[in-house]
Amino acid sequence: MENLFYSFWWLIFPIGFMIAGAFNSFLGYKRQKDALNLLRAYADKGQEPPAELLKVLQRPLDDDSWTGSSSAPRQPTNYWSLFGLFAALSAGFVGAGYYTDMDRGSGAFTIVAFVMGAVAVWALISALTTRRNR
Template sequence: MNFLYLAMLIPIFGIFYAAFTSYLKYRQHRAMLDVLKVYADKGEAPPQEVLAALSKSHCLAEPGLNAPSTVTPSGPPKVQGPMHYWSLVGLFAVFAGGFAYAAWGTGEVMYPFAIVAFTMGAVGVWALIMAIGLSVKK
């Protein structure tokens, strides 16, 4: 039963991580607006260099490897790279294994955990197919 409490820490950590990154993104956008407000108070248009720097997306992903899926105004959406799907394979394999252990590891079958384990396994297989397909494509 202690494993189930430990397994609950992962989603809770994910919630706090998502909240923290959202807060950082909010601060970044607020700082951008403050820069534009300075130019608006002066009554001048910001230089193109400032606008270009502010419109740049600050992302840790490497272009072509793990680029975020965004729609550019001048073209089709960028496709996620194979590294994104390989990381999803690992993530969903761990989740499927954890829920499979919770379902069958205690000696009795717990069907809700079994359903989640099969679902996580199916998503892991989908991510594996995408990762292999994108790796071969290059």
């Protein structure tokens, strides 16, 4: 059992991110439910709800901003820079796997290079097919 935790310590990070995502989703659900209950209470009394309450309900559930409104519009992703980054990473891992013996012949760097190359191809396709508003 001790060997299991020794060999798979890195699983703490993806499991932690999944738990954090689930908790964030639960908090978003609870926020929307509380806002609807408050809106229902205003409707029962026949009063007009405040504008801030309506803004909470208009906010998408997957919005990660803590304030409820974003001050700057979202910038489009620059796929050309992603292509350059992942192409360079792929070339680096190919070079490290071919010219050095860092992975002791296991082929791990080759696998990482293929994955980085696949992401670079995706970024290139996205860069070529995405329209920019100029």
